[in-house]
Amino acid sequence: MASEELARPDAQLHLAGFFPFGPAYVWSEAERNDIYYDFAAWRQLAQAAERGLFSTLFLGDSQRLREHLGRITDTAVTGRPDQLVLFAHLAAVTERLGFVATLNTTYTDPVDLARRLASVDLLSGGRVGWNVVTTDNDWTGENFRRGGDVTHEVRYRRAEEHLALVTSLWSAWEPGAVATAASAPHWIRPGAVHEVAGTGSLSGVRARPSVPPSPQVRPVLFQAGESDEGREFAARHAQGIFSRYLQFDQALAFATDMRRRLVRAGRPADDLRIFPATRIILGDTDAEARARARWFGDRTWPDRRIRAVIEAVWGHDLSDHDVDGPPPHTDPVVPTQTLTHGVVNTNDRPLRTAAAWRELAEQRGWSIRQLVRHLNASIEFVGSPATVADELTRYVRAGAIDGLNLQPNAMPGGFDEVVDRLVPELQNRGVYRTAYEGTTLREQLGLAVPS
Template sequence: MTRRLHLGAMFPGTNSTLVWSDPATGSHIDFAAFADFARTAERARFDFVFLAEGLRLREQQGKVYDRDMAGRPDNFAVLAALAAVTDRIGLAGTVNSTFNEPFEVARQFATLDHLSGGRAGWNVVTTWEEYVGENFRRGSYLPREQRYERAAAFLDAVCRLLGSWRADDVLADKATGRFLRRADAGAFAHRDAQFDIAGRFTTPPGPQGRPVVFQAGSSPEGREFAAAAADAIFGMYGDLAEKREFYADVRRRAAAHGRAPGTPLVLPAATFCLGDTDAEARERAARVRLAQVDGRTAIAFLEEVWNRDLGAYDPDGPLPDVEPVVGGGAVAKAMAGVRKYPDPPATARRWRELAEAKGLSIRELVIEVTGRQTFIGAPSTVADAMCAWVDGGACDGFIVVPHTVPGAFDEFARTVVPLLQERGVVRAEYEGRTLREHLGLACN
């Protein structure tokens, strides 16, 4: 029998999975959309909802590229509001460790944990891109190789702040309704290569002690950071074989750090496309990919690798006959494609060979080489596949990323989750109240 399968639900407002043109996609800034999403996930007994973060609007060649985003509201404000309209589901948000300060983040998460009754989760991410740093007047002050050094110091400082209150530092005086604080309550000092801070932390720890810590890096540095300090890893897209390798590697690293068996949890992102039959789901998945990668998107993606303006090329025509620009270029200050494909000329050669062999246009090639839906099929097929991934040593569960909200997410909650509940791998009712309890983690 498949072991317990953990489920998170990502509100996909800052990534290119979402199909904005689909009528089933609603607002991504109206609070009602967030509340509906969280309530749906809670009715389906998900472990948590998950909010991504975007600290700058995406741009290309100096112009805002609005194909995959519509508003970037602040995560803490949204999560705090969700705490008031939900009861059990965990509330996890991405908060950057490069452009924030430990005191502020620790106080915000302690507050969220109190407001939610112990349901707070923090996805610790790093940022090295100069174009994001400009929003904070820091430019590219932090070299890329140092970002996880700062993240580790940041997390250590936050944990020290949250631990600066002892269990007996707050005593309720029931006769007066006041609180009595001991003289040294909240005292802290943290000094390392990144931070030199000392003072009094203002907020006692919440019910969990500290929030559940997620980490989303897949690089060797990210894996090492997660293995040493995270409670759970938000893995990126990939096939079963890739996830098995990732899972085994992270567990090896965690064991080397003396972590308890079974930690950290590995929860990859899972996209999906459903249908009444497997054949219908495959047809629908093909339409979804065409909607996710329209002509403009295909050209923009190729520009990230070619590092030059390709606007004159037909997305339904052949790949460019010019070579990528290596080194500095005019396309963008920091692009995902440049990071993912560090050898642009070699990448271009491989893609030309693939396009010629299969007769692919630019748009078709981009669809071919970029991520497809992780799971495609009838609800029973998708449920089977999810169980197979967990049984096959690829993960401990999934963070579901729908291509439309509320449409596709509601469909998943209505059709797939009940099948997982019938198999006993997803809870039918919440047993605990905190996010740590949902994930089988000890409070600390």
């Protein structure tokens, strides 16, 4: 390693189990389609993560079933049980694993959200985190009879007001407020639970917290915004951030930028854990792993899914279009889009996107299949356990990442190979824990307990 890549010679890698939306679990065929709603499957996944000393299990979320051409998307699993309900169940069958829920500030009530998060955090012994997200599209808002009323300009201001109220509620119950002795004259110390007032759009709210703090005081805050506003929001508030940067130089640049922002916000530079999402595919040899990765990619990108990516931009059914032929020469039927249906790559500019894709395909001589696979290519760690362990050691010791949001390759056994084959290699290099550091999520992430 170059000297600049040894910026953190003692840094430890964190693994977070990440369960995104999408048809990405065919490494071993699922027993049945409804396994994604089977608690036994989730229990097996969580217990495997804990056996592998993962820091957390993290779930993405959407507040409306994703759609394609006006129909519910049927090429991907787009719905799942309420995260906090699921996490409450999983906390009962694990002991140290943390749980991070994605919950929206735009369409949730802050007092109710604070109570639900604090309840699971308390009952789990301090193992909960909150991925703070916002939404600005009216398609999701229609679920709440508020379609189109939240603009991009105001959503982070509302998120600040929402988060301020939630964290104030978590801080408003004093430690040791509940009497432990049955002979005490009061079950709770008088004056130990304070009233909290909202600000801005929440200025009419007056509330008190419902439950006392957990051993980690309050849930750990995560954030996933990529914009300048999102990065600033994370620098002010978050202890973890989910990133899309995994190419080494880009990852290191992102980490450097975030640490500078933390310092400007008056925080220690090491007070934030950076988790890009990825997949790990192992083999006995590097060549075998690459062959498995090719097989996996072919299985998770069938013709229907490839065609759906093009249809989302062109705005109509293209089932008669050969995915091994060129992109359509016709223009999208809708020149602008104002709704977000859970699709990507449109950027609300279908005409511009279609023209750019056609130009790229013509320049490279690509078919639709090749174009879509290129557009959706992601950096994965592929190789023998030793090869992958060496590369991850390089990333974390250079300061490019703190951990990985690791997608399972199957449901429910998608973490088993990483746990059994990769974790020992990481431990041998001194870059991964050999036992949990404590009982709370803050302890597993090496974060200070807030006052």
